[in-house]
Amino acid sequence: MTNSTHPASVVVVGSGQGGYQTAASLRENGYRGRVTLISAEDALPYERPPLSKAYLTGRADQAQLWLRPATYYVRQSIDLVGGTVTEIDRAARTVRLADGSSYEYGHLVLATGARPRTLDVPGAGLRGVHTLRTAQDATELRTALATARRAVVVGAGFIGLEFASVARSVAPEPGGSTARGSGRTAVRQAGRSTAREPGHSGCEVTVVEALDRPLARAVSAPTADHFTRLHRAEGTRFLFGQGVAALHGDGRGRVASVELTDGRRLPADLVLVGVGVTPRTELAAAAGLPVRGGITVDSRLLTGDPHISAIGDCAAFPQVRSGNLRRLESVQNAVGHARLVAERITGSTTRAYNELPWFWSDQFSTKLQITGVDDEGHDTEVVLGDENSEAFSVLLFRGADLLAVESVNRPADHLAARQLLARGIKVTPDDAAAPGFTLKGHLTHPAPGRRHHTPGAGRTVIPCRSSNADVTPSPDTSPPSNDPS
Amino acid sequence: MPKITYVAVDGTERTIDVALGTSVMRGAVFNDIDGIVAQCGGHAQCATCHVYVDETNLDQVEPARPDEDDMLGFTACPRRPNSRLSCQLKVTSDMDGLIVHLPERQY
Ligand SMILES: Cc1cc2nc3c(=O)[nH]c(=O)nc-3n(C[C@H](O)[C@H](O)[C@H](O)COP(=O)(O)OP(=O)(O)OC[C@H]3O[C@@H](n4cnc5c(N)ncnc54)[C@H](O)[C@@H]3O)c2cc1C
Ligand code: FES
Numbered sequence: 001m002t003n004s005t006h007p008a009s010v011v012v013v014g015s016g017q018g019g020y021q022t023a024a025s026l027r028e029n030g031y032r033g034r035v036t037l038i039s040a041e042d043a044l045p046y047e048r049p050p051l052s053k054a055y056l057t058g059r060a061d062q063a064q065l066w067l068r069p070a071t072y073y074v075r076q077s078i079d080l081v082g083g084t085v086t087e088i089d090r091a092a093r094t095v096r097l098a099d100g101s102s103y104e105y106g107h108l109v110l111a112t113g114a115r116p117r118t119l120d121v122p123g124a125g126l127r128g129v130h131t132l133r134t135a136q137d138a139t140e141l142r143t144a145l146a147t148a149r150r151a152v153v154v155g156a157g158f159i160g161l162e163f164a165s166v167a168r169s170v171a172p173e174p175g176g177s178t179a180r181g182s183g184r185t186a187v188r189q190a191g192r193s194t195a196r197e198p199g200h201s202g203c204e205v206t207v208v209e210a211l212d213r214p215l216a217r218a219v220s221a222p223t224a225d226h227f228t229r230l231h232r233a234e235g236t237r238f239l240f241g242q243g244v245a246a247l248h249g250d251g252r253g254r255v256a257s258v259e260l261t262d263g264r265r266l267p268a269d270l271v272l273v274g275v276g277v278t279p280r281t282e283l284a285a286a287a288g289l290p291v292r293g294g295i296t297v298d299s300r301l302l303t304g305d306p307h308i309s310a311i312g313d314c315a316a317f318p319q320v321r322s323g324n325l326r327r328l329e330s331v332q333n334a335v336g337h338a339r340l341v342a343e344r345i346t347g348s349t350t351r352a353y354n355e356l357p358w359f360w361s362d363q364f365s366t367k368l369q370i371t372g373v374d375d376e377g378h379d380t381e382v383v384l385g386d387e388n389s390e391a392f393s394v395l396l397f398r399g400a401d402l403l404a405v406e407s408v409n410r411p412a413d414h415l416a417a418r419q420l421l422a423r424g425i426k427v428t429p430d431d432a433a434a435p436g437f438t439l440k441g442h443l444t445h446p447a448p449g450r451r452h453h454t455p456g457a458g459r460t461v462i463p464c465r466s467s468n469a470d471v472t473p474s475p476d477t478s479p480p481s482n483d484p485s
Numbered sequence: 486m487p488k489i490t491y492v493a494v495d496g497t498e499r500t501i502d503v504a505l506g507t508s509v510m511r512g513a514v515f516n517d518i519d520g521i522v523a524q525c526g527g528h529a530q531c532a533t534c535h536v537y538v539d540e541t542n543l544d545q546v547e548p549a550r551p552d553e554d555d556m557l558g559f560t561a562c563p564r565r566p567n568s569r570l571s572c573q574l575k576v577t578s579d580m581d582g583l584i585v586h587l588p589e590r591q592y
Contacts, residue, residue: 047526049526049528050526066515067514068514068517069514069515069516069517071517072517075517331524331525331526332524332525332531335524339592358530360525360528360530369530411529411551411552411555411556412551412552412555415555415556415558415559418559419558419559
């Protein structure tokens with residue numbers, strides 16, 4: 001399939017979920033030029049979701065996180081290069097690495113991801129203070145967790161809460177479990193046994209959050225409230241409306257306590273900082289490419305330079321509905337971007353990126369699934385099921401349009417919502433509030449123009465309780481999720 | 486370890502010893518077998534690990550649970566009665582000799 005219009009070589013900076021998928025999809029699409037995947041991490045491409053879930057609980061080695069075994073890259077002629085790219089020379093079309101080597105590109109894909117934000121307070125560098133982004137971070141954290149007695153989590157975003165759920169669940173000496181898929185069960189069972197035998201739980205967990213609820217930028221109030229209740233029931237303490245003023249050591253360089261903005265001190269031998277991420281835009285910025293809360297790309301994921309694309313966590317791209325530039329942080333987004341770019345490079349598409357976002361998070365035995373994006377701010381919430389129960393969905397509307405659906409332990413709702421949103425089948429707040437409404441039912445029998453129902457008949461309809469409209473898009477502060485930036 | 490055979494669309498077969506407790510999906514991915522994408526890493530979220538269980542082996546696998554059943558509505562190739570998500574097929578000793586057929590595409 002290689003023809004003269006295809007670039008002779010593709011260099012990908014970053015071999016995370018997006019970088020790996022770009023290389024894999026290029027080969028799947030028949031691209032025969034040289035593919036170089038450059039990574040600052042000393043590891044085969046691996047997946048991150050288990051890092052805050054099953055991987056933390058078990059003894060699984062890093063190989064179980066790998067997206068593909070080493071033989072795959074050899075067989076597919078994908079060159080894996082270890083090193084940090086320090087400079088893009090757009091005129092010469094080369095990238096330079098820290099060790100002085102350089103690579104020529106016909107097309108360059110920036111898949112540099114994001115780095116965790118750290119606390120800008122005294123003591124932030126003490127031992128025992130962790131962030132969680134890489135396999136290395138997770139390995140260190142699980143070693144620390146095996147002996148920790150008191151953990152303080154700073155920031156109630158997805159990473160903080162997933163970590164909290166593992167920390168409450170895991171017995172001090174964790175049993176072996178596997179990383180992906182099967183390991184989830186281990187977390188869940190551990191969670192249950194913790195609930196039954198409180199004395200057996202791994203450690204005491206306090207979550208400190210500046211806002212008044214968890215996941216505030218990522219989910220609606222009913223969903224956030226559910227997770228507050230869930231974590232409290234499992235013995236986690238929340239301190240809302242609190243910031244961290246300082247971290248104090250034990251005199252030997254290890255963290256011993258966390259000082260809050262109200263002056264209180266929480267004893268801690270492990271601190272996880274989960275206050276969101278910063279996209280890694282520095283290479284692009286230094287090369288003079290536009291950067292606005294992420295590497296700015298158009299709807300085809302091209303930067304200002306026709307030879308350079310940016311994808312995944314680092315890329316601010318126009319949202320399908322609103323046109324707003326924003327980043328999303330999810331596996332689906334990185335993979336979807338990668339595939340589009342690979343198709344474009346091999347000439348099989350010129351289409352704009354328009355994949356429907358979806359995301360999941362596992363905490364204790366609860367599965368949260370989100371589809372769509374609430375980036376414009378919703379004005380109506382309709383809850384299907386009882387929001388005080390273990391299973392419900394929240395539909396977020398702006399005017400008559402469905403923006404996003406959050407499902408708590410309702411996978412069938414999530415999947416139906418994905419179909420509805422992907423196919424553009426109209427659902428109004430009135431439809432959703434009608435007695436007997438189900439997303440699955442609406443998929444097979446949509447009710448267009450059914451506007452005469454009284455909202456509230458049989459359903460909870462919450463007008464504009466917590467619109468996200470006032471959340472200024474500043475991706476640098478976004479919690480790790482597909483939440484509004 | 487149970488032996489599982491993966492049959493590609495072109496008829497190529499590979500038989501692998503897959504460890505108990507992992508999944509049919511992981512057996513393929515770890516052994517570098519093409520045709521299973523497994524985008525979500527085994528969370529029953531993506532339907533890119535679709536396989537057809539050989540008709541002769543259907544009694545060797547547990548029936549799909551509701552969330553897998555729903556997700557099977559999302560496969561890129563047609564869903565058939567023997568369609569499964571390989572990430573949800575946990576490898577047990579009963580699976581020795583299992584044959585799965587890979588679909589033409591996963592997305
Ligand atoms: C703990 C954790 C749990 C998560 N859980 C979920 C989940 O449940 N569901 C979900 O959908 N998503 C989840 N995510 C998010 C998901 O993993 C990310 O959105 C995804 O990894 C983004 O892929 P990416 O390729 O854009 O970036 P990354 O995967 O971050 O990869 C970027 C890579 O680029 C490298 N790099 C950066 N700059 C350079 C340079 N100059 N030179 C060389 N290499 C460089 C980095 O070292 C890194 O390896 C989670 C993330 C984390 C951290
Ligand atoms: S790997 Fe995603 S559904 Fe099986």
